[in-house]
Amino acid sequence: MARRGSYAKGVAKREEILDAALEVIAREGFRKTSVREIATAANLSQTGLLHHFASKNELFTEILRRRDEVDAVNASTDPEARFIDTFPMIIRHNSKVPGLVQLYVSLATEAPDPEHPAHKFFTERFEGFREELVAEIQEGQRSGEFNTRLNPELAANSLLALADGLQTQWLLTPTLDMAAHIEAAIESWRSDPKP
Amino acid sequence: MARRGSYAKGVAKREEILDAALEVIAREGFRKTSVREIATAANLSQTGLLHHFASKNELFTEILRRRDEVDAVNASTDPEARFIDTFPMIIRHNSKVPGLVQLYVSLATEAPDPEHPAHKFFTERFEGFREELVAEIQEGQRSGEFNTRLNPELAANSLLALADGLQTQWLLTPTLDMAAHIEAAIESWRSDPKP
DNA sequence: GTCTATATTCAGATAGAC
DNA sequence: GTCTATCTGAATATAGAC
Numbered sequence: 001m002a003r004r005g006s007y008a009k010g011v012a013k014r015e016e017i018l019d020a021a022l023e024v025i026a027r028e029g030f031r032k033t034s035v036r037e038i039a040t041a042a043n044l045s046q047t048g049l050l051h052h053f054a055s056k057n058e059l060f061t062e063i064l065r066r067r068d069e070v071d072a073v074n075a076s077t078d079p080e081a082r083f084i085d086t087f088p089m090i091i092r093h094n095s096k097v098p099g100l101v102q103l104y105v106s107l108a109t110e111a112p113d114p115e116h117p118a119h120k121f122f123t124e125r126f127e128g129f130r131e132e133l134v135a136e137i138q139e140g141q142r143s144g145e146f147n148t149r150l151n152p153e154l155a156a157n158s159l160l161a162l163a164d165g166l167q168t169q170w171l172l173t174p175t176l177d178m179a180a181h182i183e184a185a186i187e188s189w190r191s192d193p194k195p
Numbered sequence: 196m197a198r199r200g201s202y203a204k205g206v207a208k209r210e211e212i213l214d215a216a217l218e219v220i221a222r223e224g225f226r227k228t229s230v231r232e233i234a235t236a237a238n239l240s241q242t243g244l245l246h247h248f249a250s251k252n253e254l255f256t257e258i259l260r261r262r263d264e265v266d267a268v269n270a271s272t273d274p275e276a277r278f279i280d281t282f283p284m285i286i287r288h289n290s291k292v293p294g295l296v297q298l299y300v301s302l303a304t305e306a307p308d309p310e311h312p313a314h315k316f317f318t319e320r321f322e323g324f325r326e327e328l329v330a331e332i333q334e335g336q337r338s339g340e341f342n343t344r345l346n347p348e349l350a351a352n353s354l355l356a357l358a359d360g361l362q363t364q365w366l367l368t369p370t371l372d373m374a375a376h377i378e379a380a381i382e383s384w385r386s387d388p389k390p
Numbered sequence: 391g392t393c394t395a396t397a398t399t400c401a402g403a404t405a406g407a408c
Numbered sequence: 409g410t411c412t413a414t415c416t417g418a419a420t421a422t423a424g425a426c
Contacts, residue, residue: 013391031308034419046420048392056420102307105363109304112297112366113226122367154379157364157371164363165356168300171307172317176352184349188383208409229401241402243410251402 014052017042018066022100025063029099030106035059060107061117067100068125083132084186091163092179101167108164130156137189146189159185209247212237213261217295224294225301230254255302256312262295263320278327279381286358287374296362303359325351332384341384354380
């Protein structure tokens, strides 16, 4: 903050690195990818890159954070759009970028460790999505869109867990249609049609 | 097979190792646990243990396979019991052994690699559970227990994916009640009560 | 801020004695 | 079958020059 532009410059460089990382992981996949490989993709040495991040784990966590930002922008230009409605599109997009899905499940697996930077990221991410979903389900129940027998908290958790589990299954069996399963789950929430 | 007892003895020793491994992982947790730690728990050196397994990855895959065997026996003494009915109990039991859950999600994350021994294990495991579930759902639809609007394949995949995703969430947030979510999902399959 | 070079750590695999 | 000892390789992290 003290010197002119230094802060913004640092942020810009970080984003440049993160976007290069996203691009290379989406293109080449992610399987125990090393910091060096990301550094090469960003035209930097390993140390040049780690100058901008505290550690390997922070780097990979920030890549995921950046991915969420990009996805949120791409999913909908309408700031009023519901999460419920954009979620299937995000999932469908995931099936275009297996490397990023692999990165996501890998870090999710490491996230239980409270020392890991991904711990905070996944905890907050889950909480945020969960609260948003609960609110949307409750609103849908008031409007008559969703079945009132649905428990909003259970349904919200289950949809998010379903999405995570589908990604694991899909990496193993890429013929699985993740988005179709998500859509069917949301469909099952709807009120029975009046006879 | 040629010499008396040698084959059976080898199998017995493997099982002894696997049971020791299950015990220590359940008790101490699993976080990038090394072969050496498993070896120590089984009163063996690293090489003494790896004499019985081709590699680290095969060892850990076999630990999971053994876990499934033990779980299947413990879940129900009745060979006629449906998977649908024993599944919530298995999940409930999982919440007593976080180390084994951690091992499971860790290997599941590595399983997409076709060279990894866990690849075959998870593929077959998923297929087996899926087929069993599809058959039980169809039978339940014929008997009137389950809603006939349910797509059996989608529902079966979704229940298995839900279970996987819940484990990831639960490792992050151990207050989450995995079994309650599984039970709610199965409950949602039931036919609407006649008015 | 970025680099080269190196220290450090660690784990899996292997050789060969008993 | 089991051990001790060692090899090998990988990858992060650090020191210090430019």
